[in-house]
Amino acid sequence: MPLLALAAFRCTARDADAETTTRQPEMRCRARTIAGARYRVCELPPAALGRLRLLARDAQGRPWRTIERLDAGLHARGERLQFAMNAGIYERPDSATGLLVADGGRTYTRLNVSPGPPNPCRTANFYCPPNGVFFVAGGRAAVLSTADFARRPRTAPAVEMATQSGPLLVRRGALAQAFDPHGRSRTIRNGVCVRADGTVVFAISDDGVTLYELATAFRDALACPDALYLDGTISALYTGADLPPQRHDFSAMFAVTEPIAGRR
Numbered sequence: 726m727p728l729l730a731l732a733a734f735r736c737t738a739r740d741a742d743a744e745t746t747t748r749q750p751e752m753r754c755r756a757r758t759i760a761g762a763r764y765r766v767c768e769l770p771p772a773a774l775g776r777l778r779l780l781a782r783d784a785q786g787r788p789w790r791t792i793e794r795l796d797a798g799l800h801a802r803g804e805r806l807q808f809a810m811n812a813g814i815y816e817r818p819d820s821a822t823g824l825l826v827a828d829g830g831r832t833y834t835r836l837n838v839s840p841g842p843p844n845p846c847r848t849a850n851f852y853c854p855p856n857g858v859f860f861v862a863g864g865r866a867a868v869l870s871t872a873d874f875a876r877r878p879r880t881a882p883a884v885e886m887a888t889q890s891g892p893l894l895v896r897r898g899a900l901a902q903a904f905d906p907h908g909r910s911r912t913i914r915n916g917v918c919v920r921a922d923g924t925v926v927f928a929i930s931d932d933g934v935t936l937y938e939l940a941t942a943f944r945d946a947l948a949c950p951d952a953l954y955l956d957g958t959i960s961a962l963y964t965g966a967d968l969p970p971q972r973h974d975f976s977a978m979f980a981v982t983e984p985i986a987g988r989r
Contacts, residue, residue, distance in 0.1 A: 750770050750772040750773030750776075751770070751773065752767055752768065752769045752770075752773060752776070752807070752808060752981055753767065753768050754766065754767040754768075754808070754964045755767075756931075757946070759942045759946040759947075760938060760941070760942065760946075762930055762931075762932045762934050762938060762942070763930065763931040763932050764928050764929065764930050764931065764942065765928070765929050765931065765962055765964070766926060766927070766928045766947065767808060767810075767926070767927045767928075767962070767964065768924055768925070768926050769924065769925040769926075769927075769981075770923075770924050771865075771866075771922065771923035771924060774861065774864065774865070774866055774923070774925065775864070776981050776982075777861070777866075777886075777925065777979060777980075777981060778886070778979070778980045778981070778982070779812055779826070779827040779828075779886035779887075779888065779977055779978070779979055779980075780795060780827060780828060780977065780978055780979075780980050781821075781825060781827040781828055781831075781833055781976065781977040781978075782827075782828060782833075783798055788818040788819050788974070788975075788976065789975070789977075789978060790818050790974035790975060791971050791974060791975065792806075792809045792961060792963050792968055792969065792971060792975075792978065793968050793971065795809060795978055795980065796809070796963075796968060799980075799982055800985070803984060803985050804982040804983065804984060804985065805965075805982060805983050805984070805985050806963065806965070806980060806981075806982055807964070807965050807981045807982060807983055808962075808963065808964055808965065808979070808980065808981040809961075809962070809963040809978050809979065809980045809981075810915060810927050810929065810955075810960075810961070810962050810963070810978065810979045811915070811955065811956055811959070811960050811961060811975040811977075811978055811979075812888040812955060812975070812976075812977045812978055812979050813825065813888035813889060813890040813955055813956065813976065813977060814850065814851045814890050814891070814955075814956055815975075815976030815977075817976070818974040818975065818976050819976070820834065820976070821833060821834040821888070821889070821976045821977065822834075822837060822851050822889070822890075823836065823837035823851065823856070823858075823871075823888075823889025823890065823891075824836040824837065824858055824874075824887050824888065824889035825887065825888055825889070825976065825977055826860070826884050826885070826886050826887040826888075827886060827888075827977050829885075830883065830884070830885050830886070833977075834889075836858070836871065836874065836875060836889060837851075837871075837889060838871060838872075838875060839852070840852065840854075846892070846902075850890075850891055850892060850936075850954065850957070851889075851890060851891045852891060853891050853892035853902070854891075854892065854902070855870040855871065855872065855891070855892065855893050855896065855901055855902070856870070856871050856889065856890065856891025856892055856893065857869055857870045857871055857873075857874070857889070857890070857891060857892075857893040857896075857901075857953050858870075858871060858874040858887055858888070858889045858953070859887065859888055859890075859917050859919075859953050860874070860884050860885075860886065860887035860888075861884070861885045861886045861887070862881065862882040862883060862884045862885060863881075863882025863883075864882075865882075865923060866919045866923065866925045867919055867951070868893070868917070868918060868919050868951035868952060868953050869951070870893055870896065871889065871891075874889075888955075888977060890953055890954055890955050890956070891953075891954060892936070892954055893951070893952070893953055893954070894916055894918075894936070894939060894940035894943050894944075894952040894953060894954050895918065895940060895943050895944045895949055895950065895951055895952040896951055897950060897951065898944070898950045899944070900937075900940050900941070900944060901940070904935070904936050904937035904940050905935070905936075905937055906935075906937045908935040908936065908937055909935075910935060910936070911932075911933030911934060911935055912933050912934075912957045912958045913929065913930050913931070913932075913933060913934075913957060913958060913960055914929070914930050914934055914936070914939050914954065914955075914956070914957040914958075914960065915927070915928060915929035915930070915954075915955045915956060915957075915960040915962070916928055916939060916943060916952055916953055916954045916955050917952065917953055917955060917979075918943050918947065918949030918950075918951060918952035918953070919949070919950075919951055920948060920949055920950070921950055926943075926947050926949060926952075927962070927979065928942065928943065928947060929960055929961075929962045936954065939954065940952070959971075959972065959973040959975075
């Protein structure tokens, strides 16, 4: 498979001459073809989880909105953006539909346990049961259904970052629901999962895929026991090369950065 951003924490298209001499954990991003559809897949090993951030607003409290603006803002602070992907579904860029814990543990939106509108799977992916939460707590990442997340004991480690979306794609090694293998809704879609060893996997389709195709890709090709749909159509991935075209604003973005050499 063609390599897009191997060792994305240390080497990108911006500094392609740099060699990876560090032994720090790496994020690996690759192009993959799964069941005839093109995907880009980024894998973050457990030892590198501390490099992952979920960012929603700048120092003035304004939503970042775009990868381009996030990139410029971080650069001004002496950081280079290595990876970015939109995180979860929202009504407005300043209002996530469900739980959003970002910017170092700040809760912007609480857990949404509403059943949503009638026939939610036809009208609102977020409410299509079971929906769920991707989160990091106690230095470990996980994907849980909204109901299971709500039952976390009060003594559980504090949530460091979280995004709620729906539907779950894979749950406990099986498709989370009876997705239609003959579905006709094809669009760019993205999702996130956590493997049994704690590796976090982000994936986005470059081709239009159905929810069934995305779910089976996470379950079978990406070996994920639990996976969460993030969004569709507007989704975008950045791996350190050209900034992707972005037609809509985002409420929050996953990001991985590194310090710019010589900057403080």
